[in-house]
Amino acid sequence: MIVSLIDEIKNGESKTLEFKKEFPNNESIAKTVIAFSNTSGGKLIIGVDNNGKIIGLKENVDIFDLQDKIASIIYDDCYPNIIPEIYTANIDGKIIIVVEVFRGSLLPYYFKKEGKNNGTYIRIGATNRKASYDNILELERQKRNISFDEEINYDVDFYSLDISPIRLEFEKVGKQIDMEKLKNLKLIKEENGKIYPTNGLLILLGKYENCTIKCARFKGKTMDIFLDKKDYNGDLFSQLEKAESFIKNHINLRGEIKGLQRTDTYEIPIEAIREALINAVVHRDYTNMGRDIKVGIYDDILNIVSPGGFPSTLTEKDILEGRSEVRNKVIARVFKELNYIEQWGSGIKRIKSTCLKYGLKEPIIKETGDFVDVEIYREVPESAGKVPESAGKVPEKYRDLSEQEIRIIEYIKNNGKITSKEVEKLIGVKNRRAREILKEMIDRKIITRKGRGRSTYYSLKAHQK
Template sequence: MASEQHPLWAEIQQGEGKALERQRLLQSYDEQIAWETELNSLDLAPLQQAFAQRGKPLDLARMKSLKLIREEQGKDHPTHGLMILLGLYEQVEIKCSRFKGTSMAVFLDKKEYQGDLFSQLAQTEAFIKNHLHLKAEILGLQRTESYEIPIPAIREALINAVVHRDYSNAGRDIKVGIYDDVLNIVSPGGLPHGLTLNEVLKGRSEIRNKVIARVFKELGYIEQWGSGMSRIHELCQEADNPAPAFSESGDFIDIEFHRTEVVESGVMGGSVGGAIGGEVVVQSELTERQQAVLQLIIENPRKSHREIAEALNINASAVQKHLDKLKEAGAIERIGGTRGYWKVKV
């Protein structure tokens, strides 16, 4: 008796069949006409605005050359590429989550972004920034702040996911997960045309979405073909961050950034800000132990290292470590020497 085929496997086979047919026609999915949509029913403003911001016109001729529009039997039609860029398909979505700890068991924050691809990228970047730590560094007399993972590397990874993911199947989207230890970006669609991950990391490129890739290159989101993953690696290296991990699992591509400011168990939420001229100069999260040290100083700004150590039953070197963290965060400042006191700035 013949076994019944699993519906998911049937869907995968159907998708593979369509992909082979597009390959035979030398067309990508996004170059094909979206027959069910009338061109004059579309609001092109988001795309026109994106081009205008780069000082580039977007007239009918340009849209045709980019294959956003194709003419068939004397009539202009939108392509899937135009529909995707405008965010008009259900699968054109980025789901962002901040999880508690290192598993997906508990959500701390969750957002789902639809709309045109450009606004999705901007909203996703803002979500990520909101859940990463800032680290401060003193360069000469200037205090500089940067995110624990370089934002240009994250931006490159998001663009890479948006440009190269598989849009041909509904019900699949890009997922961004932020954990205590990693930032994870997963996009649907394995590597195209038998390309291996090792080849991609060496700079070889096969473009799955030709229309979207052309538009993103035209707008300056892509510098050169095949540079995305190596660029991500270089940006992390320049920031002295751990190398990101790239992997292909099933029909998904996964990029994992390691967080350099790993959240310790029992983190206290909330912002700690020191003010200069009314401006918040740093944002951070403190552990329970650092909160306890801060509370002791608030109660008695002249408390010595030894007194803090005795009160918390920890050694002097641990006290110094926590004080350094509080100073770095802009929460306290030492006024005077051994006979001085702590100025609390929060």
């Protein structure tokens, strides 16, 4: 036990660990114990400074008196009752006190003097934070073992909703969905003979303002300048498809073009991209209406940030070991039914293993405050942002070409010309976007337009050949 405790101390303060150099005041003890009880449990260690240095208690201190005092503080100041384990440990001749708290089942726990609405605390990273009203509601749901997406939304008329996006997804996997199936999946519930949608159904259809994926391609390795930006709304399935296409359009391809056929290998395995996006959509926190999923593509990484830390009972270590707890039961059940999810708890391992097999650095998946941050490394060329050799030599003033523009140049160099239809197929965009890209390239004097009507095509300017 001592060895394990030493290792924990070396790792520093965290969601489940707090240090106090000296005996703290009553309120500090109570609020830390409450925060641990409402979150993932944890240890309050007295006799260790903020840097993880073991100081130990004063030699003349009465250990038993201190333990009794801690127990009394917790009993008097915390509600409902919390029963921690309080024990001492001797590390290199220095005595420390450990107050080990386990996640409670009578949520939410709060500071008696402040009451439930003002005195409920949760653990965010290595700090105690006063719980918001939404946080308290979520804790109460957890006590009842019900998720936000299982709750009924009484304000929306079910029959006003177009559920065709869901029906189409089920048809793709050879399944039908009817009212009975909707009930079984808890997408709808019946009360007093009336059908109501659940939050899960409204989330799947993208009816809430925070059901959005915001994608951006930044120049270099910072957020200072963006080269492309898209916000995707609508049903979650189309959002996933569009976000994946956005990423594909902004990461590098390795392969050869022969006519319209190209053998492509993306620099990041598609399986890892899909898994990271699905994880973000399925496991994010939908209760906070002011936050959405953000996808950032930089020269060195693909970054996917989703609101909500790991589920309360889980730590980063638990997640990386494959332990699973579902925050959004309805969403997860539907995605499992549609084969988006293969096996519970396997997603993060699959992201890491596919990237390692691809020869990339191991992705970083971490909890940052109340967000989950996924960083997948790209293949960084010797000079990030420059056009690959396969695209030919490009003048210095065109070094900032996007990946889409580079692929168009490659195609023209191999085939002499390109049409807007060929651009649509080549980079996977719709007609309007294809024409926008071509117009931008004309304005920058990279290509020229020739012909009229259906005979219109585009070729490189003379100095580009």
